[in-house]
Amino acid sequence: MISPETLDALVGRMRQYGVTTFEQQSGGTSLHLTLAPAGAGQSSYSPSSEPSAVSGPCAPDAHLTLRSPELGIFRPGSVRSGDTVRAGDILAFTEVGPLRLPVVAPEDGTLVEILMQNGQTAGYHAPVMILQSG
């Protein structure tokens, strides 16, 4: 049986790293956890995008800076500068030990620039990609 303390710690870790589902089978017990989306500011993990200072947040062709969700190693996906991307596409990962945390496109748009090399260390919320929305 899993203790309430372990469960607490587990949920804390899931929140910390932005994991939303968890399944475990051991012996005769199985555990399935699905977390409700964390409220803004509740979790240290955030979808890591913010409009750049150059254009206003409402401008249709705003440049978005995508940020690393955590301190880790940057792993770009298969996208290249100039590619069209859809909201929700996973564009890259930040590796934290065995975990791979996605860098997700917050909007439809075009990838302008990849700011880091594969394998480079990315700080917490460090800019990793620039996206032009629209």
Added chain:
Amino acid sequence: MREIRRVLIANRGEIALRIVRACRLLGLETVGICSEADSSLAHLRLVDEVLCIGPASPGQSYLDGQRILHAAALSGADAIHPGYGFLSENADFAEAVEKAGLILVGPGADIMRLMGDKISAKRQMRLSDVPCLPGSDDALPTGPEAAQSLCDGIGYPLIVKASGGGGGRGMRVVWKGEDLLTAIETAREEAGRAFGNPAVYAERFLQKPRHIEIQVLADTHGQAIWLGARDCSVQRRHQKLIEEAPAAGIPAEQIAALGERCARACEQMGYVGAGTFEFLYEDGEFAFIEMNTRLQVEHPVTEMTTGIDIVQEQLRIAMGRPLSICQSDIRTDGHAIECRINAENPETFRPAPGRIGQYRAPGGPGVRVDTHLYDGYTVPPNYDSLIAKLIVHGADRADAIRRMKAALDELEITGIETTTSLHRRLMDEPGFSSGDISVHYLESLLKQKDAP
């Protein structure tokens, strides 16, 4: 000998800058870490690599051992300097650093645990003949009658303290025997909640003690030395505001005898690194309070009077080198005073973070400023309010006070409130000038000033 090439500084502010400077003098590479609120810290300009490790909240950055170890692995650091505060006295962190195959600049986890528990620390002191207050040498018995007769034997007033406490937390003063059992009960409950350890002990309560402490250095070869005493009696709510070296008015032979015992205690317990033995001093006698197993905020006054760079020594010790100085080389020269400049209202002590307009440092012979301030720097609200340490060194105490007054007059920090003006007032107080003040001096002085 353990090789150290690259040191990760697991701290922020003035102490991070102090550590970077020592590393650079030793030719060591440095890794600076910061929270998201701290990317403009002064020391990050001087390090070889900067990593932002987490959000502003200390629990998810400077207090998160896992993130710090992760940063060390990613940056190839082979040693971690914890500074003071944060994880510097956290035995679990020390153990995790050892397990990761890295060197923590400081003593091992077992020593941190031994000194972190006040009952085991006091027992260790008695073994080495370090003077302690009369009291229960162990946790108070749970039976009320046994506790009552034991405490009646110690005499009143006495103080009930949490074994796992520190820094003034988890304490109850008992003035009369009939109030004892209620005090023990509340102290136990508080200690259990605050420190996860309900054990309490009792010792005689001193009413007007001075706070005197001995700085030590011990290497991995079993040698330990003491570097003189500091007086840190100017305190408010157990937070030190002014520190000096040496301790005025206490005979040098008496300090030397105490210092010797502290150094021998280090050798006996296998202590490694820089450390401080804290004492209360009343009616000509010392009584051990606790040992700090780390670098202290007030280390510069000892550096000024002995000429020894304590942080460089810490790093050399961590590399496994023998102490570069022996006890007979240590001289105490003149008198040094440190004023802690905090970003606080000088009357209410309310934290006053915000953007600094202009910062101008004082200077001249015998003046040292340890600070991370610069024009336009913003003091974030998330951390300790210490923003600068103003340190002066003079021929004697009166000379040091004169230099401190001039330095405080010269110091300019605009844009936020600081405690500079409080320090300037204190330098003119007859009580402070006399040098013979207790740890309650500042609080009673502030109360007098508040009264109409």
